Amino acid sequence: MLDLSQKWLGNTLEEWAYALALALSINVILGLIKWVIITRGAKLAARTSSNVDDALIEIAKRTKQFLILGVTLMIGTRYLELSDQIDKTLITVATVSGFLQLGLWLNGGLSFWIETYRSKNSEGAAATSLGAVYFIGKILLWAIVSMLMLDNLGVDVTALVAGLGVGGIAxxxxxxxxxxxxxxxxxxxxxxxxxxxxxxxxxxxxxxVEHVGLKTTRLRSVTGEQIIVSNSDLLKTRIRNYKRMEERRMLFTFGVTYQTPAEQLRKIPAMVQEMVESVPSARFNRAHFRGFGDSSLDFEVVYWMTEPDYAVGLGVQQDINLALFTRFEEEGIEFAYPTQTLFVQPQSSEPLHVKMAAAKGDAA
Known part of the structure; x- marks a missing residue:
């Protein structure tokens, strides 16, 4: 029969048994809490939209029972009379185990945040940048945890921190x-x-935009070549994002001849409005007799494309141009082109009018 009253390292076996039982009991209780969080919490997390419960489950999965045991052993032996050497050893084991477990929990939280953000941003740019952030974040995290652990173990980390600071600056x-x-x-x-x-x-x-990397962003131009821009330079300049247009503003002008009667000039804006509104994806804005040109009476038309795609806009503009040409042909309205009218005064009393078309490419 084992005599529990016998002493070992200054304490009876019974006291050692109680200390070990306490340490193991705390470890088992924490293990059960971990199991409940992972199993039961997963079912609860599936029914909620919050990320808090998912983060808690991910952190709980990073719990290592042998590291918890290193801490609970120190807790269980606090009531024993131990030598300074043994007490110091237990404190060291508990300190190392505690900070390692803390680092695993924090790393789990960081990993969960990165993965959650990455799942919402599936493009390659996010994966590349977030991977780099996760790598740098882990290095900083474990560097801080290591220095805190060494400081609690009695190591003077002042020189180490100073050295890291100088090295980091360099x-x-x-x-x-x-x-x-x-x-x-x-x-x-x-x-x-x-x-x-x-x-x-x-x-x-x-x-x-084809690719957003760690250092550069690559564009594919409309003429086919690839344009590579430094990320830092990219953010220092103004960027126009045409993909995010909700509507595209379209403007075009045309001119009619000076021989067009005033009554027909008044009808032209209404004609243009009717033609624009008959085209799908076009929302009429305005049409005005803008002014008097050198060889034409100028009109300006503005409408909005409800589909901002440029190719669709060109197709709509083509439909409007064809409809405008057909309607003007039916109404007897002539489009203006650069012309010059010369008035030649002959010897007789009646003037002779000569109309000359300007050569192609000549200025009006």
Whole structure:
């Protein structure tokens, strides 16, 4: 029969048994809480739209029972009389285990946030930038956890922090352009001034976004070549995003001859309005007799395309032009073109009128 009154390392076996039972009991209770959160919580999370419960489940999955045991052993032995060496060893084990578990929980939270954001942004640019952010975030996280752990273990981390600070400044100076582009890429992913597939104008460069990388963004121009722009330079300039137009404003002008009667001039805006409104995807705005040109009476027409696609707009403009040409032909209204009228005074009392068409390409 085992005598529990025997002493080992300054305490009876019974006291050691109670201490171990306490440590294991706390470990088992925490393990049961983990199991409930993962199993029961998953069913609850499936019925809710909140991300809090999903984050809690992901963090709980990162719980390691052997690390929890390292902490609970110290808790269980607080009531025992131990030598300084053993007590220091248990405190060290508990400190290392506690900070490692804390790091795993924080890393789980960071991973959940990255994956949640990535699932909402499936384009390649988001995956690339968020992957880089996750990598940098993990390095910073474990660096902070490690220094806090060493500080709690009694290690003087002042010199280490100072050395890391100086080294970080040196690295940042050497890589400032790369880091600037990296953070610009992250800004593009989060702020979303454009996404892959958008057609944008950057300064004088016009094209469709093909790829947003860690350092550069690549556009495909309308003439076929690829335009590569630094991310940091991209955010320093004004960007026009044509893909996000809800409607496209269309404006065109035309002129009729000076021989057009005033009554027909008054009818032209209503004719144009009727033709624009008969075309699908077009919303009439205005049509006015704008002014007197050198060889024409000028009209200006503005309408809105409810479909902002440029190719669709050109098709609609073509339909309006053909309808306008047909209607004017029926009404006997002539389109103006650059002409010059010369009045020649002959010897007789009656003037001779000569009308000359200007050569193609000549100014009016």
């Amino acid at each position: 690295v940042a100076l050497a890589l400032q352009n790369i880091l600037g582009d990296l953070f610009a890429s992250l800004s593009i992913v989060i702020d979303k001034p454009f996404v892959i597939g958008d057609t944008i104008l950057v300064d004088t460069y016009f094209g469709t």
